[in-house]
Amino acid sequence: MQGASTGIVYGGLKYQARCIADVKADPDHTSFLAGTLSLREENEVHLIRLLPSGTELVCEGLFYHPNEIWDLKSCPFDPRIFSTVFTSGETYGASIWKIPELYGQSNAPQLEQLVSLNEHSFKIKCVLWWPLGKHDKLISIDEGNLFLWSIDSSSKIAKVISKESVGMLHNLSGGAWDPHDRNAVAAICGSSLQFWDLRTMKKTNSIEHAQVRDVDYNPKKQHLVATAEDECGIRLWDLRMPRLPAKELPGHAHWTWAVRYNPEYDELILSAGTDSAVNLWLASTTGHDDSAAESLVDSPTRNIDPLLNSYNDYEDSIYGIAWSCREPSMFASLSYDGRVVVESAKPYIRTK
Template sequence: MQGGSTGIVYGGLKYQARCIADVCADPDNTSFLAGTLSLKEENEVHLIRVSPSGTELVCEGLFYHPNEIWDLKSCPFDSRIFSTVFTSGETYGASIWEIPELYGQSNSPQLEKLFSLQELSSKIKCVLWWPRGKHDKLISIDEGNIFLWSIDSSNKTAKVISQESIGMLHSLSGGSWDPHDRNAVATICDSSLQCWDLRTMKKTTSIDNIHFRDVDYNPKMQHIIVTADDEFGIRIWDIRKPKFHLDEFPGHVHWTWAVRYNPEYDGLILTAGTDSAVNLWLASPAGSNDSIPESLSDYAARQNDPLLHSYNDYEDSVYGVAWSCREPSIFASLSYDGRVVVESVKSFLQTPKEPF
């Protein structure tokens, strides 16, 4: 099913951008953070909120960031804290920031740097927060290593608890932290997906000989992950049986760059691609419709197509996409030209009417 964008647009980002994150710890607002990627200009982090009427996107805060942002995550237990991975063009780093409490009363509020992740030996790719709530650990992934950090936001400190190197033959590019098990993380590299036990920092399983671009855990079903890869597009796996995938979809016309499970509606998956599109999919990880809400199962039966909708009203590649935890029927996407679009999928959560 094809279609253009019917969402609300925020065009306040002046520079190129690829990072957007849901502010999941905000109980009162549907809000997102977006960060820019300009080598020569002063970069910015935008705090964007959906208006109470749901008809416009409002910039609630605009903050200067010293370097171009390649990864941005919001803290799951404090709406004013977030992490960035950045580069000055030659060196890479990662820091944890706090939005000032009175940010709405200043013309140019300054972010407070709580701490930096200092002991990084190579090009850092991402920072992971455990998604289930307050946890005093962080994970950082660079090209060759996984670091587990102990953090103390109140004392502004972070120290490495453990580290594991994956060896010279691989280059890590990202990962996802298991929401069902704080001791499990999945990482992706140029030729495999690897699952790790953080207690021992040892590999527990792997899916080999595939170039993965992104991975996400199913928040409703343990052991189930979804991946985006160059060859097959989107595939769903049970990591206890890594030799065979459970399901697969064709992905995007070009690279499928990002994939995200909906936080509430099991079976709903978003993907973003360099073909300037965001796709909404309906999947059944267990191979049946048992776990899918009845209205979505109805819809899938009538459509006979896992692709529910393609949002293709973009002029550039889409690298960033994020579901809202507060309103799981809403997602935000960010194209490389700095355009943020917020869409609702409520129409797919309602049982379609019988045709005349």
């Protein structure tokens, strides 16, 4: 199904971009952070805000960033703090930044670098914040290692609590932190998805033979994850029965790059890919019975198509998608050409 796009477009990013994040900690505005990926120009982080009218996106703040941004996450408990993974030539780094308090009064205010995660000797892939509120720990993942950090932003101190190598034959590329368990993390590792206990830094479980590009935990129910995969599109897994997926969704015409559960309506799932499309899916949380999903959306038939809508108003690959925690019916997507579009999934949510 493809509907006419009613998306709100922000075209302020001058350069190519891959990273967008919801500013979860801002209770008053629907805001997103987007970071650019220019090899030759000075890169930028844009604080983008949806006006109260819901009809326009504006640049609330524009900040120079020294290097190409490959990963960007907003702090879940402070709206002015975020992390980036960046590259300069062959060198990769990761830092936590703070937006200056009077950022609206300067043309291009300098970001304050709180801490640098500089213990990595491999290519850094991502930084993970625990998603549900204040926590003084951070995870960073490079190609060969998992790091658990203790972070004190006020004192600008970052210490490695523990570190574990996944071995020479593996290649980590990303991960997600379990919102139901501070000690559990999923790590994308070559042709498997690995699950680690942060107390022992040991692997507890794995899903094999899956070429995963992204993973996300169900925010409402334990043991459930979604993966974006090259050949299989989207798979939903029950980690108590990890040998086979609970459900498969057909995915995209090309690589499926990103997958995100809705923070409130966990039957709604977004995916994005290199086919220049964002897909909105309706999937039951058990994988075996769609009756729960039917209560979410008005449906005249029992057999409902899991693909609710495909948003194709793009001209380039889409690597970044983010639901709004403040308005869970809204989401933003970022195409590689620097175009941000905010869409509403409200037509597919039945109010009770």
